[in-house]
Amino acid sequence: MSATLYDAIGGHAPQLRRLQAAQAADRLPHALLLSGPPSVGKRMSAIALAQSLLCHNPLMRANDCAVACGVCAGCRKVAADTHPDFRRVEKQEGRTQILVEQVRDLIHDIALSPLEGGGASPWWMTLRR
Numbered sequence: 001m002s003a004t005l006y007d008a009i010g011g012h013a014p015q016l017r018r019l020q021a022a023q024a025a026d027r028l029p030h031a032l033l034l035s036g037p038p039s040v041g042k043r044m045s046a047i048a049l050a051q052s053l054l055c056h057n058p059l060m061r062a063n064d065c066a067v068a069c070g071v072c073a074g075c076r077k078v079a080a081d082t083h084p085d086f087r088r089v090e091k092q093e094g095r096t097q098i099l100v101e102q103v104r105d106l107i108h109d110i111a112l113s114p115l116e117g118g119g120a121s122p123w124w125m126t127l128r129r
């Protein structure tokens with residue numbers, strides 16, 4: 001079994017298993033809020049999930065959960081924040097919150113068809129204090 005980004009995330013095994021099981025059952029919610037103190041793995045978890053959705057060669061685990069290979073073009077683009085079907089919205093430098101305009105842009109982009117992925121575009125938003 002190859003190590004994946006999911007494997008590198010420490011301390012959140014039950015939550016990650018629930019995410020993977022929801023994905024395997026094609027029952028991922030339309031939105032997820034990953035909250036918690038800084039540096040607990042929220043960003044890594046979101047990237048791991050996005051990679052598993054956009055991976056070209058997902059690895060199947062014994063529990064029927066697909067995890068990203070981490071090396072294909074889709075995985076590398078998500079990691080580099082250059083995948084056309086992956087949006088990351090974060091507070092802009094010097095701002096205390098995500099701007100309404102950022103959310104409007106995101107809503108516009110979500111309505112577009114995926115450019116590379118077969119399904120709906122995954123996206124995520126990070127709110128930091």
Ligand SMILES: [Zn+2]
Nearest residue numbers: 055069072075
């Ligand atoms: Zn991949």
